[in-house]
Amino acid sequence: xxxxxxxxxxxxxxxxxxxxxxxxxxxxxxxxxxxxxxxxxxxxxxxxxxxxxxxxxxxxxxxxxxxxxxxxxxxxxxxxxxxxxxxxxxxxxxxxxxxxxxxxxxxxxxxxxxxxxxxxxxxxxxxxxxxxxxxxxxxxxxxxxxxxxxxxxxxxxxxxxxxxxxxxxxxxxxxxxxxxxxxxxxxxxxxxxxxxxxxxxxxxxxxxxxxxxxxxxxxxxxxxxxxxxxxxxxxxxxxxxxxxxxxxxxxxxxxxxxxxxxxxxxxxxxxxxxxxxxxxxxxxxxxxxxxxxxxxxxxxxxxxxxxxxxxxxxxxxxxxxxxxxxxxxxxxxxxxxxxxxxx
Amino acid sequence: xxxxxxxxxxxxxxxxxxxxxxxxxxxxxxxxxxxxxxxxxxxxxxxxxxxxxxxxxxxxxxxxxxxxxxxxxxxxxxxxxxxxxxxxxxxxxxxxxxxxxxxxxxxxxxxxxxxxxxxxxxxxxxxxxxxxxxxxxxxxxxxxxxxxxxxxxxxxxxxxxxxxxxxxxxxxxxxxxxxxxxxxxxxxxxxxxxxxxxxxxxxxxxxxxxxxxxxxxxxxxxxxxxxxxxxxxxxxxxxxxxxxxxxxxxxxxxxxxxxxxxxxxxxxxxxxxxxxxxxxxxxxxxxxxxxxxxxxxxxxxxxxxxxxxxxxxxxxxxxxxxxxxxxxxxxxxxxxxxxxxxxxxxxxxxxxxxxxxxxxxxxxxxxxxxxxxxxxxxxxxxxxxxxxxxxxxxxxxxxxxxxxxxxxxxxxxxxxxxxxxxxxxxxxxxxxxxxxxxxxxxxxxxxxxxxxxxxxxxxxxxxxxxxx
Numbered sequence: 001x002x003x004x005x006x007x008x009x010x011x012x013x014x015x016x017x018x019x020x021x022x023x024x025x026x027x028x029x030x031x032x033x034x035x036x037x038x039x040x041x042x043x044x045x046x047x048x049x050x051x052x053x054x055x056x057x058x059x060x061x062x063x064x065x066x067x068x069x070x071x072x073x074x075x076x077x078x079x080x081x082x083x084x085x086x087x088x089x090x091x092x093x094x095x096x097x098x099x100x101x102x103x104x105x106x107x108x109x110x111x112x113x114x115x116x117x118x119x120x121x122x123x124x125x126x127x128x129x130x131x132x133x134x135x136x137x138x139x140x141x142x143x144x145x146x147x148x149x150x151x152x153x154x155x156x157x158x159x160x161x162x163x164x165x166x167x168x169x170x171x172x173x174x175x176x177x178x179x180x181x182x183x184x185x186x187x188x189x190x191x192x193x194x195x196x197x198x199x200x201x202x203x204x205x206x207x208x209x210x211x212x213x214x215x216x217x218x219x220x221x222x223x224x225x226x227x228x229x230x231x232x233x234x235x236x237x238x239x240x241x242x243x244x245x246x247x248x249x250x251x252x253x254x255x256x257x258x259x260x261x262x263x264x265x266x267x268x269x270x271x272x273x274x275x276x277x278x279x280x281x282x283x284x285x286x287x288x289x290x291x292x293x294x295x296x297x298x299x300x301x302x303x304x305x306x307x308x309x310x311x312x313x314x315x316x317x318x319x320x321x322x323x324x325x326x327x328x329x330x331x332x333x334x335x336x337x338x339x340x341x342x343x
Numbered sequence: 344x345x346x347x348x349x350x351x352x353x354x355x356x357x358x359x360x361x362x363x364x365x366x367x368x369x370x371x372x373x374x375x376x377x378x379x380x381x382x383x384x385x386x387x388x389x390x391x392x393x394x395x396x397x398x399x400x401x402x403x404x405x406x407x408x409x410x411x412x413x414x415x416x417x418x419x420x421x422x423x424x425x426x427x428x429x430x431x432x433x434x435x436x437x438x439x440x441x442x443x444x445x446x447x448x449x450x451x452x453x454x455x456x457x458x459x460x461x462x463x464x465x466x467x468x469x470x471x472x473x474x475x476x477x478x479x480x481x482x483x484x485x486x487x488x489x490x491x492x493x494x495x496x497x498x499x500x501x502x503x504x505x506x507x508x509x510x511x512x513x514x515x516x517x518x519x520x521x522x523x524x525x526x527x528x529x530x531x532x533x534x535x536x537x538x539x540x541x542x543x544x545x546x547x548x549x550x551x552x553x554x555x556x557x558x559x560x561x562x563x564x565x566x567x568x569x570x571x572x573x574x575x576x577x578x579x580x581x582x583x584x585x586x587x588x589x590x591x592x593x594x595x596x597x598x599x600x601x602x603x604x605x606x607x608x609x610x611x612x613x614x615x616x617x618x619x620x621x622x623x624x625x626x627x628x629x630x631x632x633x634x635x636x637x638x639x640x641x642x643x644x645x646x647x648x649x650x651x652x653x654x655x656x657x658x659x660x661x662x663x664x665x666x667x668x669x670x671x672x673x674x675x676x677x678x679x680x681x682x683x684x685x686x687x688x689x690x691x692x693x694x695x696x697x698x699x700x701x702x703x704x705x706x707x708x709x710x711x712x713x714x715x716x717x718x719x720x721x722x723x724x725x726x727x728x729x730x731x732x733x734x735x736x737x738x739x740x741x742x743x744x745x746x747x748x749x750x751x752x753x754x755x756x757x758x759x760x761x762x763x764x765x766x767x768x769x770x771x772x773x774x775x776x777x778x779x780x781x782x783x784x785x786x787x788x789x790x791x792x793x794x795x796x797x798x799x800x801x802x803x804x805x806x807x808x809x810x811x
Contacts, residue, residue, distance in 0.1 A: 026811035057764075058624075060807045067810060193811055224809075230743075230768035238765060238808045241795075297586075297616070297625060299711055300741050301764060309810055 019244040020197045021117050024094035027193070029053045031068070034061040039290050040068055044097035047131040048124070058294040059302040063275070063309070065290055067222060070278045070311050070328055071192065072098075074220050077326040078188045079107050086186040089113040089176070091166060091206070092194030095124055099159055103137040110185060111158055113176065118152040118163030125154050125161065148179075155179045166194070167202045169209045186216040186321060196223040196248045203248050204265060207314075211266030215318035218326065219262065224252040225274055225310035232308060255310055262314035269324045272312035279306055281330040359383040374404040381413040385420065393417040408437055415447070424455045473642040474526055482519040490514060493523050498603040506600060507566075510559060510593040513794055518635055521596060525642050528599040531606055532649035538678040539610065539654040543778035549577045551662065551774040551783075553738030553746075553757040554614065557588025557626070560793040561761055561771060562597065568788055569773060572601045574608050579654060581738045581757065582614020582664030582697070586625035587764055589796040592634050595643070613650035614664040615697040615739070618686055648684045652696045659733040659781050666699035666737050666754070667726050668692055669707065669716045675730050689714070700740060701754045720750040727753060733781065736774065745772025745787045755783055762790035766809070 032049040033056045035042045079086060079102070086109045090096060093114035102108045116124070128134045138147070141158040148155040152163030153175070160179045164172045189210050195203035210219055226232060227249050236246055246252070251261050259270035279287065296302060317323045363380035367373065381396035397414035400407055415430035431448035438444055484492065491505035506516060543549055550569055555562050570576045584598055585591035601609045615621060622628040622644070631640040653663040655675065667673075673692055687694045698715035702708060705719040727734065734753045741763045747756045761771035775784040 023811035026807070030807065030811075055624075056807055060809075063810055222810075231766065234762060234766055234768040235809055242808070295620070295624065295713070297621060297712075298741060298763075301767070304767060305809060 015243050016197075016245050016247075017117070019242060021120055023193065023197070023244065024116070024120055028095045030056055030060055030064050034064050037061060037293055039065045039293060042097055042101070044100045044133065047134050048095040048097070048127055057301070058296040059298075059305055061294065062279075062290065062296070062302055063305050066275050066279045066282065066306065067192070067309070067311075069282050069286075070275070071190065071220060071222060072101075073330075074218070074311070074313055074326060074328060075188060075190065076107060078186075078218050078323065079109055081321055081323065081326060082109075082186045084109055086188060087111045087113065087182060088188045088190065089115065089181075091115050091189060091191040093161075093190075094120060095127070096192075098190075100134065100137055103141065103158075108141065108158055109188070110182070111160060111180065113179070113181065114159075114161040115164050115166065115172065116161075117165065121152050121161055121163035125149070125151075128154065128161075153179075166206060167198055169205050173209065173213070183213055183215075185214075186319065186323070187214040187218075189217065189219040191220070192222040194223070195221060196246050196252060197244075199247045200250050200261075203251065204261065207262055207267070208265040211262075211316065214316070216316065216321060216323065218313060218315045218323055219267065220311060220313045221258065221262075222309065222311050224249065224308055225255060225258055225272070226308050227252040231304050235308065255312070258310055258312040259314075262312065266316070267314035268316045270312060270314040271327060271329070272310050273328050274307050275309040275311070276303060276306040278311060278328055281328060356383045356386045360387070372403055374400040374407045374410060377403065378407065378409050378413050381417065385413070385416055388420075390417055390420040394421065408434055412444070415451070419451060424451055424458060427451050428455050472645055473638055474529070474645075476638075477522060477526070477642075479519060479522045479526065482522070484517050484519055488517050490517060491520065492517070493520055496523060498524065498527075498600050500604065503571075503597075503600050503604060507563065507597060510590070510597065511563065515634055516596060518639065521635065521639065522642070524596060524599050524603065525639070525646055527603055529642075529646045529649055531603065532611075532646065532651070533684070535649075535651050536679055537652045537681040537683045538675060539612075539651045540658070541610075541654065541656055543656055543776065543781075545779045547577070547778045549579060549656070549776050551579045551581060551736055551757060551776060552759040553581050553772070554583035554616075554741075554760050555580065555588075555594055556583055556616070556760045556763065557585050557591030557594050557630075558760045558790075558793070559588070559590035559593040559597070560791050561759070561788075562594055564788060564791045565759065565771075565773060569786070572605055572609050574605060577605070577608035577610070579610040579612065579662060580759075581662060581736070582612050582650075583616040583738065583760075584611075584614070585627040585630075586616040586621055588760065589626070589630070590793070591627045591630050599646075610654055611650055612654055612662065612664055613647065613652055613683070613697060615687070617647035617650055618697075619644055620686070648686070650683075652681060652683055652693060653678050655732075656776065657778065657781060658731065660736060660776065661730070661732050661734075662736045663696045664737060665695060665697045665715065665739050666701055667718045667722055667735065668695045668699070671722070671725060672729070673726070698739075701737075701749050701756070703749065720753065723750045723753045734783075736783070741767055741769055742772075743767075743769045745770040746774070746785050748783075757785075761788060 028049050031042065032045045033052055035045050036052040039061055084107065088109045090098065093116050099112045138156050138159045142156040154161045162175050162179065164175055166172065207219065210217065236249060239246060251257050255272040255274060258272045262270040311328060315324045360380055360383045363376050363383065367376050370376065377396045377400035381393045381400065384393035384396060394414065394417035397410055397417050400410035401414060404410065411430040411433045415427040418427035428451045431444065431451050434441065434444040435448045490509050491502050493502055509516065552565060572578045580598055584595050598611055602611055616625065628640050631643060653661060655661050669690065677692060681693050683693060687697050695715050698712065700710060700717050702717035702719050705721045707719065707722060708717045710716050723735065734755060736755045736757060738757055740756055740758065742756055742758050745758055757772055757774050759771045759773055761769060763769055770787045770789055772785050772787045775786065
């Protein structure tokens with residue numbers, strides 16, 4: 001893949017990339033609004049988005065709630081099972097605050113890597129430098145007085161953020177190794193609404209690279225699913241009008257297709273659930289609490305939304321840590337005793 | 344004689360009353376007897392008698408402190424807190440070391456203050472109509488406004504055509520015209536009963552539309568497909584005209600304009616989104632405030648309260664936005680009698696009309712919405728039979744095909760906002776009802792393009808395109 005930074009003219013693909021980068025703002029403002037309403041706690045969002053901004057529809061807030069709860073459940077379970085002796089790579093992390101949450105909850109992996117486009121990373125680094133609540137936890141967990149810092153990367157003992165193009169996997173691999181990526185450690189890879197913006201060939205490279213690089217790992221992918229129906233088509237058209245191409249939507253046909261892309265690329269196990277199911281499996285007391293936060297006038301809007309997103313998690317477990325038992329099938333887990341002590 | 348009040352049961356108090364009464368016959372100027380009988384009356388909850396006796400005791404002896412105590416207690420029991428406070432004040436003044444008196448005084452004082460506060464708030468909230476504070480006559484229309492104006496203060500066909508064109512070009516109607524429309528339509532709607540009853544002659548037909556939710560360009564498309572409203576092309580719009588879509592102001596002013604133009608042939612029923620709670624959350628209030636003022640939104644709110652709740656055609660077809668009732672036995676007469684000029688209550692027939700949904704299984708269930716109920720085919724059957732109706736038409740739920748027939752044809756849903764929220768990809772539909780046979784004929788339509796509204800406080804918020 002030619003170096004995208006070498007291009008002088010603003011091409012169509014630059015426009016597409018720009019639109020993808022802009023989705024970082026969507027996620028940030030939605031999470032900012034939802035947390036301000038009390039859907040979940042995230043005291044770090046405010047350092048990336050100062051004002052709460054315009055209100056979002058209740059179904060959007062509930063959708064993000066389910067996403068955050070689902071992703072966090074799997075991530076935290078992995079970290080606990082490996083007793084923090086692991087690393088996390090957040091692909092297309094945007095302005096995500098997970099590192100700071102894990103630090104606060106004493107669940108920090110050995111190292112937390114974040115990757116995104118250089119301009120997004122530059123923004124994030126700027127915020128980190130400016131806000132002590134963001135920089136302190138990084139400085140505290142660093143052994144020396146100085147961090148490695150340039151315009152598009154920041155490296156410390158426990159936190160590393162790298163500006164890179166995920167479609168250029170060899171450069172990414174180089175940079176990660178430069179910043180002490182440990183291929184022997186159990187590794188968690190996260191991607192939330194990232195793979196869908198690149199071609200199936202590009203995302204397949206990433207999935208394959210991850211399987212080749214780590215012998216004990218989990219890869220969690222959150223994005224669209226069931227996209228061949230009317231709702232999916234309308235979403236594709238809407239996003240196209242915003243110059244946002246779902247270039248990878250082919251893999252989003254069904255839960256099967258989401259799992260298949262991992263199983264055919266070297267991953268041992270894969271499971272996927274649509275967010276409607278995840279929503280029904282989350283602790284229902286808390287779900288009842290968030291449903292009381294805002295009245296939803298048309299439940300069908302939420303159902304359609306949830307049915308068109310999924311979490312897929314794939315594992316490989318050379319170290320036999322029991323990683324494949326980490327699951328979002330929460331109700332089933334609690335119902336079958338043999339599994340409970342493995343978690 | 345002495346009676347130990349500390350361990351009296353009711354029977355003993357009754358005896359006490361009897362004995363004190365006998366004693367008072369023999370000795371009518373004894374303050375103590377009156378005071379003690381007052382206590383006995385308090386214990387037996389005869390507060391009026393207790394008050395009378397305490398008052399009498401004080402008439403006889405204005406320095407009898409116990410008398411003030413008794414009178415205060417009686418007044419407290421009767422809810423006359425200000426009067427009670429005065430007497431407690433007296434006791435506390437004369438007996439500054441009496442802890443019990445002081446405590447009772449403070450308690451009473453708290454209650455009096457609380458009630459004064461509540462009264463103050465209540466009087467703030469009693470809404471005078473916005474109309475009273477408007478001077479529409481003297482609102483001036485600037486010279487550079489080239490948009491539609493009412494003709495001699497009236498809505499005309501020409502005005503409606505110009506206004507729809509003006510709106511289509513995303514221009515704003517002058518606030519004076521908007522106020523004129525609102526004030527007139529409020530007066531018109533206020534004269535209607537809560538249940539509107541019309542007769543459709545054999546040769547006549549009516550078009551029934553469901554939710555439109557601020558989708559102005561789709562509304563224009565309905566008029567294009569089905570013809571503009573007129574005396575010979577009557578319409579009924581079944582609620583939820585505003586919220587969610589970005590052009591709620593345009594939709595509602597158009598619908599209100601036609602109501603004024605064809606009062607007997609253009610019908611509007613209230614939906615659950617014609618309420619303050621929904622408007623606050625789902626965009627209409629924000630849109631009105633952005634395009635006009637908060638005061639205008641207040642007026643919209645008042646007008647919405649006068650929208651009728653149901654319509655009956657030829658005594659055979661009943662139309663309402665939500666559905667049927669949480670309990671059996673509701674009659675058309677009950678609906679006529681509903682005092683609707685208010686925000687809907689949390690429960691009851693007015694709430695159900697705006698909020699309920701049909702369900703496939705028999706009986707009733709708690710609504711998934713958290714308000715009102717879900718009603719089964721047997722409920723529909725019983726209601727129709729009791730009221731000698733053929734079927735009901737309702738809206739309120741988005742349907743992929745724009746309409747749905749359930750309960751063996753007795754419950755029809757029609758929804759007229761295609762590609763709802765720019766996301767659902769659903770069709771819209773409307774119903775043709777002919778006086779000749781009163782059988783619903785369904786017409787479907789798909790969404791038409793609309794302008795991308797610039798990000799504004801009300802608009803873009805609800806245009807989030809899913810998770811990113």
